[in-house]
Amino acid sequence: MAKILFKCILVSVILLGLSCANVQPQARANTVTVEGQAAINKGMPLLAKKQALQDAIRQASLQSSVNIHSQTLVSQNNVSLDTVSMRTAADVSNTKIIKEWTTDNVYHVVAMVELSADNSCTAHHRKRIIATAFPLVKQEQVTGYETQDLYSGIPRELNNLLIESGDFIGTNATNINLYPRADLAPESQDQAAYRPSKVMQIAASNGVQFVLSGVIRDLEVESTEYMSGAGPLAFARSLAREVVARRGIGIDAYVHDGFTGALLFQQRYVDTVIGDVWIPATYTVGSERFNSTSTGAKIARIIDQASTDIRRTLSCYPFTTRIVEIKDNKVFINAGAQEKINVGDQLVVYSTGGDDLNLDGGLGFIGKDKQPAGVLTIHTITPRYSIGSLEVPARELGVKVGDWVKSW
Template identity: 85%
Template structure:
């Protein structure tokens, strides 16, 4: 009896040790109080306040893991260029201004900045994203009697998960293929002189911030060559391939910024399955029957993981929309309550300050030079659009229809 009791005690201690060993310490957010400053230009204190708050956030981030590069150029005993660039692993989850004032044409902000422990942010606004087709690199890898829904179904279901998260407003354009040569993706092959990229055209035409795309790089079923031979065994193995086989799965997912055409996310997901690897023609992506198949279940897992990765990657990315109408100092923007805008919100207006930007001797259009020129304060909200006021009339700032409005 004593021996049994001793064994129970030792087992309890062993299990307790395992339990403690598996407990991971939870990362905690780090809060710091910092001061930021910015010059007040053209009598616009709201813009200076926004820039001072950004400076405070930079100061807070520098207290985390950061890499800083600075450069100063002196021309005729005067500083002609003084720049500082910084990369930090810290992401800001919350900020609170506790004191602000202006002196000598400088705006000062003292803020409490909470740095996220997991390098993610809590999105305040919902961002618009459009899903385009996921073409197959090798069409022959999906046979005729299998489902033909992968091309549009994978991006459609991925977009649905992003919308269900509450962080995105999604739309589908799965009839559009960004990659005529899927094997070269994410390179865009349809460059046209003096015109924005296809990504930027799609984003502007559909009023979205991000463009989701991808390619199905691999769905190959293992070769049957090793099954060749003579005799009943070789014949049986060849027949068994139609029931039990191995299939590779490889899917690339990309997200572009629709305003600049920049590639923000590129991720490859690979897996394989063994068993009945074919998906019947009547099954559509996202359905229970699709997910119940070996290949469909793995694809569903990849879609779920890609949704998580996209949300994490874009959580700290600023919300952006466009100006759709200007009347004196009243500005209408292409976002409203569905994007979670509120009366009193202040957004930074970015306007074209120069000519279009080109490369390759002027043949490749890459965008427009945009600079922060003012602050738009939201006064009226509707579900589809919002109306705001600028500190200075739009004509004095050079603000035009089509210019950008961003949360930072």
């Protein structure tokens, strides 16, 4: 009896050890308490509070993860260049101010900052994104007997998955091609010093925060050169190629920020298909018949992975929208209930702060960069837009229609 009891205990201990060994440790967020400061300018404490919180977030990020690069150049026994650059790598998932005060026209905050352990954040607002075409680098890689929906279908389905996630409000504009030279993407070929980039123009004219684009880098089917020759064997190989072949898949996905035109996301997805690699002409991307083909299934998998990667990358990025109208001290912004704007939300307004020369109907500017001009407090919400007021009248701050507002 004792031996049986001992064996049972031994087996239980072994099973417990195995189950513990299979449990993967969960990443835990790191929470730190830090102080931030900012000067109060033009009698706007709300803006100073926002800037002080940003200062606290920077301090918290430095404590968590920082890369330092230093460079020293010596010429004729003298130091000619001595630089130190620093870049933080932490993502902030949540913040809470636990104390705030002002002294000598300086705003102080003490905040609890939660740094993300998995490089992702909880999205508080739904962000607008527009999908543009994914042109083929080599048109000849897709024959006239195959589907012609890849050009618009891949970005359309990728955008649809982003919409379904609940984090984005999407627009499909797959008739727009950002890359006339697809082989050079994501480089743009229409840059000019006196006007904003095409990305910024698209974002402004469509009222979106992000611009999704990409290229189909590779869809090549293996060469038929080795099948040349005469005789039954060469003929059999040629016939076999119509049934069993090898095809490479390479798709690049990009996301640009409409506020600055900066490239925020760039990823290349590659795969290989062996077998029946052709996609019939009547099949559309995202359909059941498309996904039932070998190449279509691999492309669908790439689209799904790209949507996950984009969501993770943009989750920590601040929400941004534009001012669409100003009446007295009422400021109307192009975001409302559908973007999850709430009464009491405070957004930072970015303005050029002057009457700089506009050459494109107000979409861009020459001269001063956009700077924080004030804090907009939301007091009225509709499904499509919201109304707020500034600490100081808009005309005194140089705030105008077309200026940006951001969550921080």
